[in-house]
Amino acid sequence: MLNIRNFALIVASAILLAACSSPVKLDDKAVPVVDSGATGADTRSVNTVDTGSDPLNNPTGILSKRSIYFDFDSYTIKDEFKSVVEAHAQYLNSHKNRKIIIQGNTDDRGGREYNLALGQKRAEAVRKALVLLGVSDTQVEAVSLGKEKPKALGSDEASYAENRRSDIVYQ
Amino acid sequence: MKNKLHQLFAIIGLAVTALVFSAPANAQLRIETSGVGATQIPIAIAGFSDENLAPQQVTAIIKADLARSGFFKIIDTGDVISESAQVNTGDWKARGADALVIGSVQRLADGRFDVRYRLLDTVKSAQLSALAMAAAPQYTRVTAHKIADDIYEKLIGGRGAFATRIAYIIKAGKEYRLEVADSDGEGTQVALRSNEPIISPAWSPDGTKVAYVSFEAKKPVVYVQNLVTKQRIVVANYKGSNSAPSWSPDGTKLAIALARDGLTQVYVVNSDGGGLRRLTNTNGIDTEPQFSADGQNIYFTSDRSGGPQIYKMSANGGDAQRVTFGGSYNISPRISPDGKALAYISQRGGRFQLYVLDLTNGQEQRLSDTVKDESPSFSPNGKYIMYATESGRRGSLAVVSVDGRVKQRLTMQAGDIREPTWGPFMK
Numbered sequence: 001m002l003n004i005r006n007f008a009l010i011v012a013s014a015i016l017l018a019a020c021s022s023p024v025k026l027d028d029k030a031v032p033v034v035d036s037g038a039t040g041a042d043t044r045s046v047n048t049v050d051t052g053s054d055p056l057n058n059p060t061g062i063l064s065k066r067s068i069y070f071d072f073d074s075y076t077i078k079d080e081f082k083s084v085v086e087a088h089a090q091y092l093n094s095h096k097n098r099k100i101i102i103q104g105n106t107d108d109r110g111g112r113e114y115n116l117a118l119g120q121k122r123a124e125a126v127r128k129a130l131v132l133l134g135v136s137d138t139q140v141e142a143v144s145l146g147k148e149k150p151k152a153l154g155s156d157e158a159s160y161a162e163n164r165r166s167d168i169v170y171q
Numbered sequence: 172m173k174n175k176l177h178q179l180f181a182i183i184g185l186a187v188t189a190l191v192f193s194a195p196a197n198a199q200l201r202i203e204t205s206g207v208g209a210t211q212i213p214i215a216i217a218g219f220s221d222e223n224l225a226p227q228q229v230t231a232i233i234k235a236d237l238a239r240s241g242f243f244k245i246i247d248t249g250d251v252i253s254e255s256a257q258v259n260t261g262d263w264k265a266r267g268a269d270a271l272v273i274g275s276v277q278r279l280a281d282g283r284f285d286v287r288y289r290l291l292d293t294v295k296s297a298q299l300s301a302l303a304m305a306a307a308p309q310y311t312r313v314t315a316h317k318i319a320d321d322i323y324e325k326l327i328g329g330r331g332a333f334a335t336r337i338a339y340i341i342k343a344g345k346e347y348r349l350e351v352a353d354s355d356g357e358g359t360q361v362a363l364r365s366n367e368p369i370i371s372p373a374w375s376p377d378g379t380k381v382a383y384v385s386f387e388a389k390k391p392v393v394y395v396q397n398l399v400t401k402q403r404i405v406v407a408n409y410k411g412s413n414s415a416p417s418w419s420p421d422g423t424k425l426a427i428a429l430a431r432d433g434l435t436q437v438y439v440v441n442s443d444g445g446g447l448r449r450l451t452n453t454n455g456i457d458t459e460p461q462f463s464a465d466g467q468n469i470y471f472t473s474d475r476s477g478g479p480q481i482y483k484m485s486a487n488g489g490d491a492q493r494v495t496f497g498g499s500y501n502i503s504p505r506i507s508p509d510g511k512a513l514a515y516i517s518q519r520g521g522r523f524q525l526y527v528l529d530l531t532n533g534q535e536q537r538l539s540d541t542v543k544d545e546s547p548s549f550s551p552n553g554k555y556i557m558y559a560t561e562s563g564r565r566g567s568l569a570v571v572s573v574d575g576r577v578k579q580r581l582t583m584q585a586g587d588i589r590e591p592t593w594g595p596f597m598k
Contacts, residue, residue: 117435143390148368
């Protein structure tokens, strides 16, 4: 709702600005008319963006969770992450203009290309779940970063687990 | 048993013979060699007359090449002998050399250097070869490598690969670089610099281009870069991940792996990015395609039977046959230039190691003692395999002869080095 109002305001401002600029002949001798009244194109107006109105920006909301973790050698979404996927599906369904990239990641054991394919499997698992929940194909791209951009750099189980992950990145 | 023997041999070679060569001080890469070939030819390489005129010492490069190969034993000599000198080969035979190399360097009026050399057989007291090459100063190293190639060919048989180049990826801090160097790691040049990962470089059969995967667009995209003109073209940037380029032997096509229809599958595309065609159709992973030496088949990695294994299919797609059966994780197939051997990485007991499979008799051999091996690449003469491994938590490159006897290690003073691809023979 707010978006539509904002959009209308932007369009109105643009029309007014365009109207001001083109047909008026420049005459440097003329005394400029300073119009700060209600009818002018008000370039000094300030409109408030309320982050609270977009649940995506709520740092404590479920949509702030953007990572889905996987078990070793597994490419299925665990029960504990289903609510996260569902929340993003709901958001994307109600915000058809929003697009995401899902980045699949792996731990650093094994070949780069095979890990790239495994990371794709993790990204694809999330993409498929979103599409099953009604999200349009055009809003989602599943890609893999394989083992190339590890979040955790250690060679221990905790680091490996941190890197077995798909991240949802809003565009 | 055979594996064990070879291993033992390599260790003995390391402990007793201990041929250790380090590259000149200005080198960015350091090479260490251990182990020796089955037979070593004792060879004396005299200093070339006036070779101090050239930017690099030609005979030092020749000696290092031949020693590194594991097939030669360098007989020390302080002598400087021009190729026009009269030589008493008997004296050199008495000093233990079966062959003698002599030569000269001359600066030409146009600034090039004329390098002449002769290879003499001291046993038969005969000339085996003679060459004269004029080249611009910056190609002095190439001239030296070509002489080493000629010596190798005349004394060992088969083409030498010293004058070939390698490409690899270096990660230094936050920067990723695609670099090109001589086969000995010298003369490095940067082909691509990026703040995002670069993987899977693959050298075109004519040696002028490299295909690779770059993440600069925040996702894996396949590019082909002309090394000479710097021109880059996007070969594959479809929805999802684009990766694993490999050239057809005639250089007209690339086999690639795309995830545009869900999971990763093998496709073939013209080297200009046109004519995309899907070759595999499974609901699992099919990736790392590699053309066979004759271009008729494609080897690739697939998880259709569970863990990753190497399969082979027609270059037009269709049914695939499984090729690897030892172990439950076999990836990164590379075919030898003669098409008779398959190099790959196998994980067994938690170690990722380089293996080679003789495709004519199915015999498998482990070639490395390291534990985090990746990305094998055959030398164009098929005698060596270069691969990425780790030393001290940093990436380094290693080279092993296909019989497992000669081993080399290339390390960088700063930075992780990985993803080697050995370039083709060039004119």
